Amino acid sequence: MDVFLQVIVNGLMLAGVYIGISIGLTLIFGVIKIVNFAHGEFLMIGLYATYLLTTYSGLSVVQAIVPVMLLLFVLGYAMQRVVIQPLLNAPHHMQIFATVGVSTFLMNLALLVFGADVHRTEVPNALQTISVGGINIVISQLITLVVAVSLAIVLHLFQSRTMVGMSIRAVAQNRKSAALMGINVKRVYAITFGLGCACLGLVATLIASQYPVFPTVGTYFVLFAFVIVVLGGLGNVTGAIYASIIIAIVDSLAGYYISLALKEVICFCIFILILIFKPTGLVGKESGA
Amino acid sequence: MSIQHSISRRSLALIIAAVILMLAPVLAGSNYFLHIAVLVCVFGGLATAWNIVGGYAGQISLGHAVFYGIGSYTAVIMMLRFELSPWFGMLVGMVISGIAAVVVSWPTFRLKGPFFSLVTIAFLEVVRLLAIHDQDLMGGSSGLTIPLNIGFEWMVFREKEYSYALALFFLLLTLGVAWLIRRHKMGFYLLAIREREDAARAIGINLVSTRIRAMVISAMLTSMIGSFYAMYLTFIDPDATFSLAISIQIAMFALIGGLGTVFGPVIGALIVLPVAELMRGWLSTYANGIHGAVYGLVLVIAVLKFPRGIVGGLATLTCNEKARIQSLLASHANKGFLQDTLPAQVSDGKVILEADGLVKRFGGLIATNHVSLQLKQGEILGLIGPNGAGKTTLFNLLSGFLKPNSGVIRLMSEDGEAVNVVSPTQCARLGVGRTFQIAQPFAGLSVLENIMLGAFLHTSDVRAAEQIALDVARVTGMENQLDKPASELTVGGMKRLEVARTLATRPRILLLDEVMAGLSPTDIDQAIALIRQIRDAGVSVLMIEHQMRATMALCDRIIVIDAGAVLMEGTPDEVVNNERVIEAYLGSGYKNAA
Numbered sequence: 001m002d003v004f005l006q007v008i009v010n011g012l013m014l015a016g017v018y019i020g021i022s023i024g025l026t027l028i029f030g031v032i033k034i035v036n037f038a039h040g041e042f043l044m045i046g047l048y049a050t051y052l053l054t055t056y057s058g059l060s061v062v063q064a065i066v067p068v069m070l071l072l073f074v075l076g077y078a079m080q081r082v083v084i085q086p087l088l089n090a091p092h093h094m095q096i097f098a099t100v101g102v103s104t105f106l107m108n109l110a111l112l113v114f115g116a117d118v119h120r121t122e123v124p125n126a127l128q129t130i131s132v133g134g135i136n137i138v139i140s141q142l143i144t145l146v147v148a149v150s151l152a153i154v155l156h157l158f159q160s161r162t163m164v165g166m167s168i169r170a171v172a173q174n175r176k177s178a179a180l181m182g183i184n185v186k187r188v189y190a191i192t193f194g195l196g197c198a199c200l201g202l203v204a205t206l207i208a209s210q211y212p213v214f215p216t217v218g219t220y221f222v223l224f225a226f227v228i229v230v231l232g233g234l235g236n237v238t239g240a241i242y243a244s245i246i247i248a249i250v251d252s253l254a255g256y257y258i259s260l261a262l263k264e265v266i267c268f269c270i271f272i273l274i275l276i277f278k279p280t281g282l283v284g285k286e287s288g289a
Numbered sequence: 290m291s292i293q294h295s296i297s298r299r300s301l302a303l304i305i306a307a308v309i310l311m312l313a314p315v316l317a318g319s320n321y322f323l324h325i326a327v328l329v330c331v332f333g334g335l336a337t338a339w340n341i342v343g344g345y346a347g348q349i350s351l352g353h354a355v356f357y358g359i360g361s362y363t364a365v366i367m368m369l370r371f372e373l374s375p376w377f378g379m380l381v382g383m384v385i386s387g388i389a390a391v392v393v394s395w396p397t398f399r400l401k402g403p404f405f406s407l408v409t410i411a412f413l414e415v416v417r418l419l420a421i422h423d424q425d426l427m428g429g430s431s432g433l434t435i436p437l438n439i440g441f442e443w444m445v446f447r448e449k450e451y452s453y454a455l456a457l458f459f460l461l462l463t464l465g466v467a468w469l470i471r472r473h474k475m476g477f478y479l480l481a482i483r484e485r486e487d488a489a490r491a492i493g494i495n496l497v498s499t500r501i502r503a504m505v506i507s508a509m510l511t512s513m514i515g516s517f518y519a520m521y522l523t524f525i526d527p528d529a530t531f532s533l534a535i536s537i538q539i540a541m542f543a544l545i546g547g548l549g550t551v552f553g554p555v556i557g558a559l560i561v562l563p564v565a566e567l568m569r570g571w572l573s574t575y576a577n578g579i580h581g582a583v584y585g586l587v588l589v590i591a592v593l594k595f596p597r598g599i600v601g602g603l604a605t606l607t608c609n610e611k612a613r614i615q616s617l618l619a620s621h622a623n624k625g626f627l628q629d630t631l632p633a634q635v636s637d638g639k640v641i642l643e644a645d646g647l648v649k650r651f652g653g654l655i656a657t658n659h660v661s662l663q664l665k666q667g668e669i670l671g672l673i674g675p676n677g678a679g680k681t682t683l684f685n686l687l688s689g690f691l692k693p694n695s696g697v698i699r700l701m702s703e704d705g706e707a708v709n710v711v712s713p714t715q716c717a718r719l720g721v722g723r724t725f726q727i728a729q730p731f732a733g734l735s736v737l738e739n740i741m742l743g744a745f746l747h748t749s750d751v752r753a754a755e756q757i758a759l760d761v762a763r764v765t766g767m768e769n770q771l772d773k774p775a776s777e778l779t780v781g782g783m784k785r786l787e788v789a790r791t792l793a794t795r796p797r798i799l800l801l802d803e804v805m806a807g808l809s810p811t812d813i814d815q816a817i818a819l820i821r822q823i824r825d826a827g828v829s830v831l832m833i834e835h836q837m838r839a840t841m842a843l844c845d846r847i848i849v850i851d852a853g854a855v856l857m858e859g860t861p862d863e864v865v866n867n868e869r870v871i872e873a874y875l876g877s878g879y880k881n882a883a
Contacts, residue, residue: 035403086593092402093349097544098592100351100537105585111578215578219533223414226407265418268411275408276396 002134003256009135011245011252016145017210018244020203021221022228023152023237024196030235031172031192034084037099039225040218041106042197046072046204047213048114051121054208061123061205069201076197080190088189103218110215118212126209144206151199152237168192172235227271230279311457315450321570323449325563329555330456331518332562334463336542336554338510341467343540344549345476346503347483349402351536352393352409355416356386356508358530360515365433365525366426374442379516386512387505394504398497410533417531432526435519444520452521459517460555463510468551470506474749479503480549481742484731491688491725492794493717493746534581541588547598556599561587611772614737618768621759640701641666641829642721642798647686647696649679656682657693658853664798666701669820669830671844671861673837675874679853680833681726684802687831688723689716703797717746722796726803726833728783730775730790737762737771739786743793757793765789765819780807788816792823799823801832805839817842837875841865849874 025039046068053064083102087095129136159165170178171188179185211217228247232239247267254263314326339353363382364375397408421430439445446452470476478499481489486496519525529535546557565580572579591598642664649657656679664670672680685691687698689712698710700719710716716723722743731739737758744757762768767789770778775786784804791799801820805813817839824830834840840847840861847864849856851873857864864870 035407037403037406083589083593090592090596091347093343093347093548094592094596096349096351096403096406097540098589101541101585101588101592103585104534104537104588105582108578108581108585112582115577223411227411230404230407259422261422262418265415265422268415268418271411272408272415275400275404275411279400279404 006135007252007256008249009137011249013138013141013145013248014252015245015248016141016148017203017207018224018228018248019148019152019241020144020206021200022225022232022240022244023148023155024199024203025225025229026232026235026237026240027155027199028193028196029229030237031168032080032084032088032189033235034088034095035099035226036196037096037222038079038103038106038218039200040220040222041103041110042072042075042218043200043204043221044110044213044215044218045075045106046201047121047208047211047217048110048119049201050205050208051119051213054121054123061121061208065202065205068205069198072201072204073194073198077190077194079197080193081186084193085186085189107215107218114215116215118214120212121208123209138210140206140209144203144210147206148203149241151202152241155195155199156237164188164191223268223271227267227274230271231274314453320449323453325566327449327453327456327521328566329558329562330453330460331514331521332539332542333555333558334456334460334514335511335539336546336558337460337463337467337551338507338514339539340543340548340550340554341470341479341507341510342503344543344547344554345470345479345483346500347549348394348500348504349406349540350409350504351406351533351540352411352413353507353511353539354530354532354536355389355393355409355413356511357515357518357535358416358420358527359386359389360512361519361525361530362420362427362433363512364516365435365519368435368443369433375444375516375520376442379513382512382516383509386508390504390508391501394501395497398500409536413531413533413536417527420527420531427527430527432524432529435523435525437523444517445523455517456521459514463514464551464555466506466510470503471551473751474745474754475499475502477738477742477745477751480734480738481731483549484733485729487690487713488725488729488731488790489742490690490713491717491723491729492743492790493714495714537588538584541584541591543598545587545591545595545598547601550598550600553598553600560599610735614772617755617759618771621756637666638668639666640664642687642701642831643699643707644683644687645697645699647683647698648694649682649686649691650694655853657686659696660850660853660855661696662848662855662858664829664831666829667824667827668845669824669832669843671840671847672831672833672850673835673840673847673864673874674850674856678850678874680850681802682853683850684723684800684833688721688800689713700798717794720795720797721800722791722794722798723800724784724787724791724802724804726806728780728787730778730783730786732774732776734775735771736767736773736775736778736786736789739775740767740771740789740793743790746794761789761793764822765792766815781809781812784808788819796828799828799830801830801834803833803835805834805836808836813839837865 021043025036028034028036049068049071050061050064053059053067054061079102083098087098123140126140128139130139159169167178167183167188168191170181170183171185175185224247228240228243231247232243250270251263251267254266258266314323335353335357339350343349360379360382363385364378367373367378367381368375393409393412397405400408420427423429427433435445437445439447444455478489478494481494482496482499490496542557542561543554544557545561546555547553565583568583569580640663644660644662647657647660648655660683672683674680682691686693687710689710699707700710700716700721702708702719708719731742737755740758740761741754744754748754748757762771765785765788767785770782775783778786784807788801788804805816808816813836820830820843832843844861846858847861848858849864849870856869856873857867859867865875
C-alpha cells in the first residue's frame with residue numbers, strides 16, 4: 001500500500017512538469033487554433049538557455065527565470081509574426097509543414113551548435129527529498145508543481161482581469177468580430193504566442209535540474225504535451241490541469257507496475273484511443289474531428 | 290492536330306531527358322554518385338507513395354516510417370529466421386503494412402488536419418518503442434544486421450550499378466501506380482475529398498473506403514521500398530527505421546516538388562537530397578546536423594514562398610489544359626444531355642420522396658418540428674419561408690447529411706422499392722442530387738474536373754466522365770469556363786457549377802438550395818428555363834428559393850415553412866394569397882404589389 005501511495009505521489013509530482021509544458025500549448029491552440037509542432041523545441045531552447053546561464057554566467061536557476069522567459073517570449077513573438085501569421089488562412093497542411101519545419105530546423109541547429117552530448121544543469125540540493133508520513137517527495141518536483149499550478153492561476157486571472165487578457169479571449173472567440181471592435185488581432189496573436197512560449201521558459205528553469213538537455217529532448221516532451229492538450233479538451237486550461245494529473249499518474253503507475261520501458265507506449269495508446277473515440281477531450285468544445 | 294503533335298514532341302523530349310538522367314549515375318562510374326542516385330530513387334519513391342495519401346487525399350501522415358519500418362523489419366526477419374529471400378519478405382511486409390494501414394486509417398478517418406498527423410506520429414512512436422523493447426525478434430535497440438548473401442535473390446550486389454537498377458525499378462513502379470491513380474476515378478475522388486468533404490459526400494463518394502484504399506496502397510508501396518532499402522543498408526535499427534525525421538523528410542520532398550502532382554515528389558527529392566547529402570559529406574566533420582537544419586529551413590521557406598511546389602508552380606504556366614479542352618469541345622457532338630442521358634422516367638405522379646414526422650433538435654432549438662412532405666415524380670415542389678425557418682436543415686435531413694431525432698425519410702428507388710435514407714453517400718447513389726446554399730466547389734480543381742466528379746457516380750471511365758461533363762457544361766452554359774479553376778468563378782458561376790456538378794450525377798431527384806440568390810435577372814431567366822427543361826426530362830425537383838418570381842413561375846406546389854413547422858401547402862396562387870403566409874414571410878408589400 002505504501003508503495004502504491006508513493007507511486008501516486010510521484011505521479012502527482014510529475015504532473016507539475018506536464019502542466020507547465022502543456023499550458024503554453026493550450027493557450028496557443030485555444031487562441032490561435034494552430035497546432036505548434038515546434039513546441040518541444042522551444043522547451044529545448046529554454047533548457048539550453050538555463051544551462052548556459054547557470055553554467056557560464058554564474059546566475060542561479062532562480063535568477064535565470066526572467067532572462068529565459070524573456071528570450072522565449074521574443075522567440076515566440078517572432079515565430080508568430082514571421083511564420084504563423086502569413087499562414088493563418090492557409091490550408092491545415094501548410095501550417096503543419098511550417099511548424100514541423102521550424103521544429104526540424106531548431107533541433108538540428110542545436111545539434112550543430114551544442115553537439116549531441118547530454119548536458120546537465122547542476123543545481124545544489126536539487127534532488128533533496130522530504131519525507132511526509134513515509135512518502136518521499138523531491139523538493140524541486142514539489143516546487144515545480146506549485147509554480148506550475150500558480151502559473152495556471154495567474155494566466156487565468158490575466159485573461160479574465162486585464163485588458164490584454166480580455167482581448168486575447170475576444171480574439172479566441174471570434175477573430176473577425178474582435179478585429180471589428182478595434183482589437184489589433186495580429187498583435188494579440190503574437191503576444192499570445194510569446195506568452196505560450198514564455199510559460200515554457202519558466203518550466204525550463206524549473207525542470208532544468210531534473211532533466212538533462214540534448215537536441216531532441218523536445219520530441220520526448222512534446223508528445224506528452226499533445227496528449228494532455230487533447231485530453232484536456234483542446235484549449236481549455238482547467239482541462240489541461242486535470243489531464244496532466246491523469247497522464248502523470250498513469251505514467252507513474254505504468255512505469256512501476258508494468259514496465260519502465262513501456263510507460264510511454266501506454267500513454268501514447270491512450271492518446272490514440274482518445275483521438276479516435278472522444279476527440280473533444282474530457283471537457284472541451286473544440287474538436288479534433 | 291498541331292496541338293496533338295506538339296504534345297507528343299514535348300513528351301518525347303521529356304522522356305529522353307529522363308532516360309539520360311537515369312543513365313547518368315551509371316555513366317559517371319563513381320560509387321559515391323551511384324549511392325546518391327540510389328538515395329534519390331529510394332526517397333523519391335517513398336515521397337511518391339506518401340503523396341498518394343498526403344498529397345492526393347490531403348491527409349498529412351507524419352508516421353509513414355511505420356510502413357517503411359515494417360517493410361524493412363519483415364524482410365530482414367524472414368531472412369534471418371527462415372533464410373527466405375527478401376523478395377518473399379517484401380511481399381509479406383506489404384501485406385502486413387496494408388493491414389496496418391487499415392488499422393491506422395479506419396478509426397481515424399474523421400480526424401482533422403493536425404490531429405491526423407498527431408495520431409500517425411503516436412502510432413510511429415508506439416511501434417518504435419515496442420521495437421526497441423522487443424529483443425528476441427527485432428533485436429531491440431541494437432538492431433539487426435543482414436547476412437551478406439550476394440545475388441539477385443538476396444537483393445545484395447557487389448556492384449552498386451545493380452542496386453541502382455533495382456532502386457530505379459521500384460521508383461518507376463511506384464510512380465506508375467501514382468500516375469495510374471491520378472489519371473483514374475480514384476485520383477479524382479481523393480482530390481475531391483481533400484478539397485471538400487461535404488460536397489464529396491453529396492456526389493456519392495464514400496469518404497472512409499476511398500481514404501482507406503489510398504492509405505493501403507501508399508503503405509504497401511512504402512513497405513516495398515523499405516524492404517529494398519534495408520537490404521541496401523545491410524543494417525537496421527529502430528531509431529533510424531521507425532524515425533519521425535524520415536517521415537518528415539519524405540513529406541518534405543513531396544511538398545517541395547508539389548503536393549498532389551504525380552512527378553513532384555521525385556523532383557523534390559532529386560533537387561533537395563543531393564544538395565543536402567553533398568553538404569553532409571563535406572561538412573559533417575565540422576558541423577553535425579547541418580543537413581537537418583537545411584531541411585528544416587527549406588521546408589519553412591517552401592511553405593511560405595512556394596506552397597505549390599516546383600511542379601505545381603510550373604503547371605500554372607503551361608496552357609496545355611486550355612488547348613486540350615478547346616479541342617475536346619470542338620470534337621464533341623451535342624448529345625442532348627437532358628433527354629438522352631438523364632434516367633428516363635415516367636412522370637406518373639407517384640410519390641418518389643417522402644418525409645414523415647421529421648423532428649430535428651439542436652440543443653434546445655427545434656429546427657424541424659414534425660414536418661411531413663411528399664415529392665411526386667416529375668413535379669417541381671417549392672420550399673419557402675423566412676430566414677431561419679429551417680429550410681436548409683430540412684434539406685440536410687432529406688439528403689442524409691443530418692439524422693432526424695425522430696421521423697423517417699423514404700426514397701423510392703429505381704426499382705420502385707421504398708428505402709430509408711441513412712447517409713449522404715447512399716442518398717446520392719439512389720439518385721438524389723443536392724446543391725449547397727453556400728456553394729461548395731472543389732476549389733483547387735478546374736470546372737471541367739468539378740463536373741466530371743459528379744459524372745463519376747455512374748462511370749469509372751475518365752473519357753466517359755469527360756463526355757458527360759461536356760454535355761452538362763453545354764446545358765448549363767459553362768462551356769467557356771471549363772478550364773478555369775473553380776475558385777476563380779464568380780458567385781453566380783459557382784452556383785451554376787453546383788447545379789452542373791449535381792446534374793452530372795444523373796439524379797432522379799434534384800434538391801436545389803437557393804440556386805438563384807445573387808443572380809442577375811437575365812441569369813434567372815436562363816435558370817428558370819433550365820430547371821423547366823430538367824423537369825421535362827423527368828427529374829423531380831425540390832427547391833428552396835427566396836426569388837419569388839422564379840418560385841411562382843416554376844413550382845407546381847409550394848410548402849411554406851415557418852419556425853421549423855409547415856405553415857401551409859398549396860398551389861402558388863393559394864400560397865401568395867394566404868394571410869398567414871403574407872404575415873410570416875412575404876410581407877404586406879407583396880400583397881399590395883400583386
